[in-house]
Amino acid sequence: MGLYDEFHVCCEASDKDSALAAMAECEHDLAIVDISLNGGSGLNLIKTLRQNYRQLAILTLSMHDEALFAERALRAGANGYLMKQEGTEHILSAVRQVLDGNVYLSAGMLNRAAQQLMSNARGKSDQxxxxxxxxxxxxxxxxxxxxxxxxxxxxxxxxxxxxxxxxxxxxxxxxxxxxxxxxxxxxxxxxx
Missing domain, CATH: 1.10.10.10 (Winged helix-like DNA-binding domain superfamily/Winged helix DNA-binding domain)
Structure with missing residues (x-):
């Protein structure tokens, strides 16, 4: 069994309209969405996908700084955020995790999120x-x-x-x- 044999790519789309048209053609388990789409925002596509396909796993794969965009992507409805320059093993791990119903973030983003939670807890405790x-x-x-x-x-x-x-x-x-x-x-x- 080859490295990618466990996955089947159904379609590709370069903009929101063609992505939504492709989604309507067949049942998908996962959508990998870039933040930058031709003529629009991937964040808007994520919101629309989440509204229309509640069970769909959505992974954001982008060149944009995760410190700025990961939280926005998760709020829009994505299950994970991954930088494009990550190695194949990270991409496959992210795909598997979101397909299993988990959230995927890089170690750096997980660390930032944990620090934020600890800071919020300390703030409430101080209050x-x-x-x-x-x-x-x-x-x-x-x-x-x-x-x-x-x-x-x-x-x-x-x-x-x-x-x-x-x-x-x-x-x-x-x-x-x-x-x-x-x-x-x-x-x-x-x-x-």
Whole structure:
């Protein structure tokens, strides 16, 4: 079995319209899309493909700097981003990964993404560093949708005590209203 025997290339297209026409002709497992297409953007093609073919694996293969375009391609609906200068083994690995339902990014992009996640987690942690354990517990209950009276019952405290904790939370988190506190709690701790 040769290096490429596991794959069959159905068609090629140089622009969005011919790519969409080719997609309509037969069933495809994977689309490899360049960011630069004749007369248009590969990002727009990716968005259209994702809307029309939800199960299609989409790999972006481009000469454009992944630091600038990989995130945009993923947001548009791609399952991976690969630079054109990568070796054949990387390309085949990327194709296999996206066909298996995984996301493919270079080691450098994975490292950047991990650093971003760690930075975001530290930022959230710093944001709530000054609140007490009881305030954190109340913030969590707010995120779960409990009101002041319900929280007071759950924690066996008076509603005035819970209201005081909520006021302290708004002050410590520099929030203007109870609605802002609820929004903050849901964004930080809400069930996904």
């Amino acid at each position: 709530i560093a000054g609140i007490t354990e009881r305030e954190f517990e109340i913030l969590h209950l707010i995120a779960l949708g409990f009101g002041t009276r319900d929280i007071a019952e759950k924690l066996n405290r008076s509603t005035k005590t819970i209201e005081a904790h909520r006021a302290n939370l708004k002050d410590k988190l520099q929030l203007d209203s109870g609605r802002d506190l609820v929004r903050f709690a849901i964004q930080l701790l809400g069930e996904k």
